[in-house]
Amino acid sequence: MAITRRKTLARCLPLIALAAACGMGGAQAQDSYPSKPIRVIVPYPAGGGTDTIARLIGTQLSQRLGQPVVVENKPGxxxxxxxxxVAKAPGDGYTVLMGITALVQIPALYKKVPYKLGDLAPVSQIAKSADLLMVPRSSGVTTLQQFVDKAKAAPGTLNYGSYGNATSSHMNGERFKQKAGIDITHIPYQGSGPEMAALLGGQLTLAFVDATGAYPHIKSDKVNILAITGSQRHPALPQVPTMTESGYPGLEANGWFGMFVPASTPKAIVDKLGAEVASIVKSPELNKRLTDMGLIAVGSLPDDLKAQVDKDAAHWKSVAESARISMD
Incomplete structure (x- = not known):
């Protein structure tokens, strides 16, 4: 028996040593991180909301971590x-993605994607947004049910605008059509700016406008805001009901901005980054900047964003499949 125990112990010792080394390695990685500049990849052009948020976070992150944080725009x-x-970058914490909701929608919209969603590890959800359902005030429509009744009375004669094909607004618009049982024509625009201009100009009878794009116009006397997508009312528009409150559930998913790193990044580094970003977002300065952009500040930790990603990926896949929305 003693010999057997000695043999068993001999076999276990290398594994114990390896486990200890891995634990120490994770702790050492966290303690020494970062030791060089961090680059934040923005997969969209400079000047947009994603770019702006990346630079705001990057500036604060650099001050906290004592290393330069360089924002690189890689649109396409x-x-x-x-x-x-980012999905194919080394998992060392020095390449970070500033992602948006499209990250979890892409697998449902394209047949061939060069990476898997699981190749990226969530770090922190920075902020969330929603789409506002807006109509020209001249239409006389003041509630969502009035619009639905009007659409049912004249099938195929009304339209709705989105800020682009296969965007959240397009998918929300198609889900709304299904839930309401109405026939309205989709008109896509290249962004919320042109879409908002078309609504104000009377070319649209309804528009799903991103809250950030609509924010400068929420008090305009030319539009009525009927409802908002997402899981909660907007703090700046407490009187505007959600789609669920208006009787049309199924549009509870929010848009969001979040940071990710390669999935192979040590958990210690992911947790450190997540804690720093969450703290930055919850600071009065960043909170106000995000609020001024029409966003709702979040500042979540990695596990919370992971749960959100899993939930949203399933939701948008269901919407894309049922509405037959594809980019292929």
């Missing part, structure tokens, strides 16, 4: 190019 293929750069 609806964000796939930039996402792929």
């Amino acid at each position: 293929a609806s964000g796939i190019l930039g996402n792929d750069i």
